[in-house]
Amino acid sequence: MIQRESIPFWDNILETHTIDLSKYHLPTCDSVKFSFVDPCYTWIERCNVLHEANLDLIWDPVSMRHPVTDEEMYGGGIEYGLLLRAATARIPEGTHVALMNLSWDSGNTPYLGRSACPICLQVMNVNSGSPLSVGLLGYLPVIHHGSKKHKNYADAEHHVKQTYIGFILSSIEARAVFGFKCTIGADTFTMYPRLGAMSLDSPERLKYFGLRSYHACGICRLRAGRSVTRLATRHRPDMITRLYDECNADVRGRVRKQERDVCRRKLHRHDFNYEKRCRLTHYADRCLVHIAKFGPTMFAGLVRYERMHVYFLGYCGYLLELLLKCTNKKHFTYINKIVSRCHHFRNSRTGAVHPRLPSITSLTHLTAEKTVRAVFYWTHVLGTRADVIDAPCRIHARTAVAKLQLILITIRGHRSYTGTEMDAIFIGAGRQFFTAMEFMTQYKHDIRIAKQQQDHDRNPDKYAAPKPFQRVQR
Secondary structure: OHHHHOOOHHHHHEEEEEEEOHHHOOOOOOEEEEEEEOHHHHHHHHHHHHHHOOOOEOOOOOOEEOOOOOOEEEOOOHHHOHHHHHHHOOOOOOOEEEEEEEEEOOOOOOOOOOOOOEEEEEEOOEOOOOHHHEEEEEEOOOOOHHHOOOOOHHHHHHHHHHHHHHHHHHHHHOOOOOOEEEEEOOEEEEEEEEEEEOOOOHHHHHHHOOEOOOOOOOOEOOOOOOOOOOOOOEOOHHHHHHHHHHHOOOOOOHHHHHHHHHHHHHHHHOOEOOOOOOOHHHHOOOOEOOOHHHOOOHHHHOOOOOHHHHHHHHHHHHHHHHHHHOEOHHHHHHHHHHHHHOOOEEOOOOOOEEOOOOOOOOOOOOOHHHHHHHHHHHHHHHOOOOOOEOHHHHHHHHHHHHHHHHHHHHOOOOOOEEHHHHHHHHHHHHHHHHHHHHHHHHHHHHHHHHHHHHHHHHOOOOOOOOOOOOOOOO
């Protein structure tokens, strides 16, 4: 009787769509059908769970000032950032913003294959990394594996992913203009959904945003033949859009085809693949958040690189590998002995003890957190003299470790920083870190080239002549 008088519950919050793949002429699949939960419903349901867990939900932006310089400070929480401030600037008075983070990652699905890729939505109106803030929307649809060897399979897969994410974005965009009403706890709100982030791992970021390679950047253009310590130039969305249109234009004549080839090479230099265009802006407009301070940015700043992969695994991993290369293996026993004598690191807030690492001379199976811990152990190993490091690199090793520690402490979120302080840390200290890393890399490169040259001079028939590293020229 209840179903006769009311619409079934799941019919109200589930969306089902079919993607036509007939134009790709796949042998075993001409369409895929999929369903996902309404993103706004998932956001409301997760907010109620957070409310029941006594986690504070944040609706209004707040400004924090330095007590001495009166400069604005950032890093104290989502309410002190520019994202929430920009999102609330364009909604009616008395309403609030529903900040959402969309993500998907198939890297932790080994038993079902990378095709079992969940798509999740995270509530961003909370200063907590609690898993209670994350809800499941659905799973990426899979093209039948019988078509995997077909020449059009990659294009069809790209089309499916862009279309599927596009339907989710369209669902958010449909409520971005007039908002929606919801009840959280005992209060009723009028919310306007905004997409605040898309936290993607490297493979997913590469495929969705149409980047040309893993080292490509969706924020700044490639610096070819320049120093790594110089600031790069941001992509211009209008120019990238124009290049995409010209790269995929159907032209006739030799001159027009040559002009199109020039545009394709230029877009390639800007780190985008003209054959894999991202269609995010085709589905989303009003739900995107543009921060005026940064000016026009590609995909409204949704191409992001989170701290775990960039700093914890990237920066720390590069430094640890380079320190070991600049250390003679006869010192490894001494290094591990110093580590075994160090005290356990302790969380200054909770008092929790972090287990001591058994060794820092082997980087195998180190998690992101253990990789960060290893950087701080190197401070005790180096001391004031850094005798374990090759003599020409000692001052640079100490500099790199010290500057990276400063950056790691900053991104932990234990305190707030002014814009001036952040510039001094990420630009000033960051430049010194990369300068020291570049010197140590050049030192090892010169040693390797000299050794290869000696082998070549001794026996040219057996050993090829060395090829020194050359910077790419435009």
